[in-house]
Amino acid sequence: MSDIPGNLLYTEEHEYLKATSEAAVYVVGITDYAQGELGDVVYVELPDVDSSFASMDTFGTIEAVKAVSDLFCPVAGEVVAVNGALEDEPALVNSDPYGAGWMIKLRVTDPSELDGLMDAAAYAEHVGE
DSSP, X not given: OOOOOTTOEEOTTSEEEEEOSSTTEEEEEEXXXXXXXXXXXXXXXXXXXXXXXXXXXXXXXXXXXXXXXXXXXXXXXXXEEEOTHHHHOTTXXXXXXXTTTOOEEEEXXXXXXXXXXXXXXXXXXXXXX
């Protein structure tokens, strides 16, 4: 059974958003369910700080032993930070997807887009848990 924290927002593509103390800035990563499906993560390609993305644009890729998958931007925004630790330790995505395995911090440009994301209960139903 996957860990699905109740305080996050989720996409159908298995990304999460976690609010930060800074207004309109969210941590983005992949869910525990997604990392479990991928298996051992061996490489993560992330964008540069100041990159901007529309909702559902590809912002990077994640490579595991089993597959390479695109990472999708949950909502439109600008990247304000990138987790450089993943360059040397991509397995942090497996061991701590909601903590040290975060990928980017995103300044959301249209907060109303957050309304289109799933809460924990809807995401649990989405993944069949």
